[in-house]
Amino acid sequence: MSALLIAEHNNKEIRPFTLNAITAASQIDQDLHVLVIGKGIDAVCKSVSEIPNVKKVIQIDNDIYENYLAENFTPVIVKQAENYSHIISSANTFGKNLMPRVAALLDTSQISDIIKVISSDTYLRPIYAGNAFATVKSNDNKKCITIRPTSFDPAPTSGGSAEIVKADSSEASTLIKFVKREEVKSDRPELGTARIVISGGRGMASGDNFKLITAIADKLNAAIGASRAAVDAGYITNDHQVGQTGKVVVPDLYIAVGISGAIQHLAGMKESKVIVAINKDGEAPIFSVADYGLEADLFEALPQFLEELNKLNTIQK
Amino acid sequence: MKILVAVKRVIDYNVQVRVKEDGTGVVTDNVKMSTNPPDDNAIEEAVKIKESGKAKEIVAITIGEEKAQETVRKALAVGADRGIHVKVDGIIEPLAVSKILQKIVEKENPDLVFMGKQAIDDDCNQTGQMLAALLNWPQATFASKIEVKDKSLEVTREVDEGLETIEINIPSVVTCDLRLNEPRYASLPNIMKAKKKPLEQLNATDLGIDTKPRIEQIKVEEPPKRKAGIKVSSVAELVQKLKNEAKVI
Ligand SMILES: Cc1cc2nc3c(=O)[nH]c(=O)nc-3n(C[C@H](O)[C@H](O)[C@H](O)COP(=O)(O)OP(=O)(O)OC[C@H]3O[C@@H](n4cnc5c(N)ncnc54)[C@H](O)[C@@H]3O)c2cc1C
Numbered sequence: 001m002s003a004l005l006i007a008e009h010n011n012k013e014i015r016p017f018t019l020n021a022i023t024a025a026s027q028i029d030q031d032l033h034v035l036v037i038g039k040g041i042d043a044v045c046k047s048v049s050e051i052p053n054v055k056k057v058i059q060i061d062n063d064i065y066e067n068y069l070a071e072n073f074t075p076v077i078v079k080q081a082e083n084y085s086h087i088i089s090s091a092n093t094f095g096k097n098l099m100p101r102v103a104a105l106l107d108t109s110q111i112s113d114i115i116k117v118i119s120s121d122t123y124l125r126p127i128y129a130g131n132a133f134a135t136v137k138s139n140d141n142k143k144c145i146t147i148r149p150t151s152f153d154p155a156p157t158s159g160g161s162a163e164i165v166k167a168d169s170s171e172a173s174t175l176i177k178f179v180k181r182e183e184v185k186s187d188r189p190e191l192g193t194a195r196i197v198i199s200g201g202r203g204m205a206s207g208d209n210f211k212l213i214t215a216i217a218d219k220l221n222a223a224i225g226a227s228r229a230a231v232d233a234g235y236i237t238n239d240h241q242v243g244q245t246g247k248v249v250v251p252d253l254y255i256a257v258g259i260s261g262a263i264q265h266l267a268g269m270k271e272s273k274v275i276v277a278i279n280k281d282g283e284a285p286i287f288s289v290a291d292y293g294l295e296a297d298l299f300e301a302l303p304q305f306l307e308e309l310n311k312l313n314t315i316q317k
Numbered sequence: 318m319k320i321l322v323a324v325k326r327v328i329d330y331n332v333q334v335r336v337k338e339d340g341t342g343v344v345t346d347n348v349k350m351s352t353n354p355p356d357d358n359a360i361e362e363a364v365k366i367k368e369s370g371k372a373k374e375i376v377a378i379t380i381g382e383e384k385a386q387e388t389v390r391k392a393l394a395v396g397a398d399r400g401i402h403v404k405v406d407g408i409i410e411p412l413a414v415s416k417i418l419q420k421i422v423e424k425e426n427p428d429l430v431f432m433g434k435q436a437i438d439d440d441c442n443q444t445g446q447m448l449a450a451l452l453n454w455p456q457a458t459f460a461s462k463i464e465v466k467d468k469s470l471e472v473t474r475e476v477d478e479g480l481e482t483i484e485i486n487i488p489s490v491v492t493c494d495l496r497l498n499e500p501r502y503a504s505l506p507n508i509m510k511a512k513k514k515p516l517e518q519l520n521a522t523d524l525g526i527d528t529k530p531r532i533e534q535i536k537v538e539e540p541p542k543r544k545a546g547i548k549v550s551s552v553a554e555l556v557q558k559l560k561n562e563a564k565v566i
């Protein structure tokens with residue numbers, strides 16, 4: 001049987017993590033079909049059909065799917081699932097919200113957040129905030145899997161020409177109503193996919209002080225992250241949180257400023273290629289994962305950092 | 318209104334978890350255990366709703382080995398009225414937990430089920446959504462704000478893009494984020510009083526639920542360690558290293 005990936009998109013374009021999930025899904029089964037559920041999604045389906053890994057696109061288009069409510073998505077996914085051995089999505093808030101609802105109705109024990117495909121039924125996944133890696137094998141007939149997107153490269157987006165078939169929608173749930181979404185718009189690279197991330201913690205001491213970080217992010221074309229303490233204190237919005245209960249990032253360069261390095265924060269960034277820590281406490285645990293540690297007061301170090309960057313002739317973007 | 322709150326006993330979040338040498342799991346002997354952190358937020362929210370007069374009864378439930386009762390006692394000490402412990406030994410997967418909770422919901426008829434968004438041991442983030450599916454109830458996951466209305470809840474959810482607000486009918490399942498509220502501490506007199514509150518004990522087999530894991534845990538190992546880094550003495554040195562040694566800027 002084939003594998004079915006549930007695409008994440010915003011009704012206009014696919015969200016970048018869908019591409020990483022497609023890579024993982026085609027390692028599980030090369031006969032990969034993608035299910036796109038949404039409102040007015042012709043363009044989304046067309047772009048998915050051009051991904052070479054994708055063998056077939058199933059389009060379910062109806063106004064009731066505009067806001068990705070799991071209550072509305074689940075019945076059509078469960079129906080499509082008859083023809084598939086694996087149902088797959090990315091392990092971000094979209095897939096986390098949706099997949100267990102599908103798995104329960106298929107009577108399948110879901111495997112969340114895999115970081116490696118060992119075989120079509122065996123996977124590697126982190127547990128205990130990444131303090132241990134478990135190799136797990138699913139013995140269910142149908143498998144529901146979510147993918148940690150940052151552990152897989154994005155699939156190429158052109159060269160394919162999969163057929164697009166339409167499928168029927170179901171009734172809308174009367175139990176739930178979408179009210180609003182407060183999206184934080186920014187011109188910066190997305191936190192999940194940025195090449196460089198600079199994050200601030202409680203040491204920033206105020207939301208206003210984040211302008212020191214913003215200035216450097218502008219210079220490096222970096223995304224901005226934060227510890228939970230910084231979000232809880234209201235310095236910055238929740239979509240910036242990196243960690244066990246926030247986002248996982250694996251940039252080429254991660255700069256942690258005024259962050260102590262609690263295991264829950266490390267869970268979200270310790271796979272980064274190069275880690276820099278700026279902290280005035282030389283004993284802070286963040287230094288144990290940092291390739292380059294600078295023991296300094298951030299209020300002196302950050303302006304100097306900007307100054308040094310300004311001196312460089314070229315900066316990689 | 319009646320609220321059922323699911324609380325799980327896990328290794329305390331401050332413990333540095335160690336992997337067992339034989340690869341069968343992590344060390345739990347003589348390790349401090351606590352309530353899964355967001356489950357404390359779930360209890361706190363239920364207690365606040367009760368204090369506001371909108372709920373009459375809070376029932377706390379845990380599923381696990383004998384000692385898991387401690388988490389229920391703690392919930393009773395901060396304001397739950399009654400406890401249920403469903404005894405299961407060994408690993409129990411979210412699917413089986415949600416089936417047990419479904420049976421309990423059918424028996425207890427709560428209006429709301431509150432739980433944590435994620436258990437910090439298995440990091441599954443599944444149980445609430447599974448329960449909602451089995452009951453065919455609406456779900457509000459990752460809740461950071463809950464407003465109780467007449468026959469519905471308005472819930473603000475933390476999603477990757479920012480915040481989302483939905484309105485769900487009662488009955489429903491809500492999974493709580495850590496930012497939902499500030500859990501209170503139990504006072505000594507309340508801890509003493511909690512010892513007298515009723516705690517019912519059941520077996521998963523009494524409920525007719527098969528809890529045998531469907532997922533085989535083949536091995537548990539330590540993640541690869543990072544190579545030790547260096548300390549730099551100045552910002553100039555840092556920038557020079559990033560440019561010429563690491564070649565990332
Ligand atoms: C279930 C659970 C889940 C969690 N999930 C997450 C998560 O996803 N992400 C997350 O980040 N946390 C998470 N946490 C919280 C985590 O345990 C820590 O509390 C949090 O990461 C601490 O944030 P911090 O490092 O910014 O603050 P602190 O630990 O207070 O550290 C601040 C640091 O700033 C330094 N500092 C202060 N002033 C200066 C200065 N002027 N110059 C330089 N350095 C300075 C200090 O030396 C200190 O090291 C979670 C906790 C729990 C219980």
Ligand SMILES: Nc1ncnc2c1ncn2[C@@H]1O[C@H](COP(=O)(O)O)[C@@H](O)[C@H]1O
Nearest residue numbers: 323324380432433435436441442443444
């Ligand atoms: N064994 C259990 N007993 C009680 N509640 C549980 C149990 N397992 C999971 N839960 C609830 O489900 C939530 C999510 O757990 P999980 O799906 O394992 O990440 C937890 O925060 C608890 O509220």
